[in-house]
Amino acid sequence: MNFLSVLLIIGLSLFLSACANSASYEGNHEFQMAKSGNVDAQYNVAMNFLNGDEGFPKDYLQAKKWFKLASEQGDSSAQNALGIIYLRGFDGQKNLGKSEYYYRLAANQNHENAQLQLALILLTKKENIKEAIYWLEKASAQGNVEAKEKLLELRK
Template structure:
């Protein structure tokens, strides 16, 4: 009986030791994953800062390469920087299509400056048809994303838009802006009239 008890105690102690070892190992792997994520983000921040410094030194081609690499990896600040560079011609010619593309990519990640920059394009009609409603919608997004300076623009545009016509729909990363046409009229018809009108 004593022998069995010693074996059981030994097994219990061994089990507790192995359990605590595996908990430490799991904890270490979680810490390692967090450290890797932090290191990765620090690396992204470091590369972004390097690109920004190159840009500030008028080394646009070198800055572009780093911004593009980061943007392709999904970094919203780099996507906004690319859009800004295309808008102002730092990457060659002014290219509003690419500017809008990169601003929209950054907006998908809630980058406030990209929303502000795109709003500005619509407000001024630079590279796009001037549209105060869309400008207002994008300034609203910029404010919602944390850029308080957008509030001033919202106040400036307040008298130029019908806010009831502007809808911002968010579903996860998907953002849709809908502008209702106030000149269009709603028609109420029953199914039979609808089918006749649509040739069915």
């Protein structure tokens, strides 16, 4: 075999390998379940996109899309995740209003972290101290140490 033949074979095998791996997650059972509307699968697919796990590429826009689908079905963990995404701007779009909205949805479903995060956002708005304390008390009652510490700090 000459040098050009070897190069052609290597190039072809790299190309085929790239094609095979480019959308390997689309055949994933969980991805198929998520596409059919399974809320737990939608959350898991979103986490896979968020972290680049299980053969999924790291893709914040895809993660947000799947979290939104799960959120629309009332999944409090997905709502909390959207609160985080908008608060931190993982996709390049920080939006405190949307973060508060999604944290509030999850907090109303007794999601401990969302209750804490909502309270912390509300504390930045001086007129919402009373509501912030309410959410800190709810999170604290679930054993959230940070919420307990923040309550002690506010009551000094």
